Amino acid sequence: MSVVEQYARAHIVSDAAVPLVDELEAVPVTLRYDPDHDPRSVRMALPGTGGHEWIFSRDLLEEGMRAPTGSGEVRVWPCGRVQVVVEFHSAQGVSVVQFERQALLRFLRRTYMAAAEPVTH
Numbered sequence: 254m255s256v257v258e259q260y261a262r263a264h265i266v267s268d269a270a271v272p273l274v275d276e277l278e279a280v281p282v283t284l285r286y287d288p289d290h291d292p293r294s295v296r297m298a299l300p301g302t303g304g305h306e307w308i309f310s311r312d313l314l315e316e317g318m319r320a321p322t323g324s325g326e327v328r329v330w331p332c333g334r335v336q337v338v339v340e341f342h343s344a345q346g347v348s349v350v351q352f353e354r355q356a357l358l359r360f361l362r363r364t365y366m367a368a369a370e371p372v373t374h
Contacts, residue, residue, distance in 0.1 A: 261356035
C-alpha cells in the first residue's frame with residue numbers, strides 16, 4: 254500500500270514556542286498516512302516544531318469535521334461550513350490549527366483509496 258502525504262495551508266495560533274509562525278499567514282502543514290505502518294492513524298507535522306509529528310486516529314479527524322470530538326492531546330471540530338479546527342495540547346502549550354475543510358476531505362479520501370489498494374507480490 255502506498256503512503257499518502259499532502260501539504261495543506263493552515264493558520265496556526267499557539268501559546269507554545271513555535272518559531273517562525275506568523276498567526277496571520279497561512280503555513281504549510283504536512284498531512285501523512287502510512288497504511289503499512291498504522292492503518293488507523295494519521296500524522297500532522299506543524300512548521301517550526303523540529304520534525305515533531307502529532308499522531309492521532311483517522312476516525313477522530315473524520316468525526317471532527319462533522320461535530321466536536323476528541324479529548325486529551327487532540328481535539329477536532331467544525332468551524333462554520335468551510336473550516337475545521339484541530340487543537341493540539343502538549344507540555345509546551347496549545348496549538349490551534351485552522352484548515353480549509355476541503356483540504357482535509359481531499360486528504361481523507363486519498364487515505365481511504367490508499368488503504369483499499371490491492372497488495373501485489
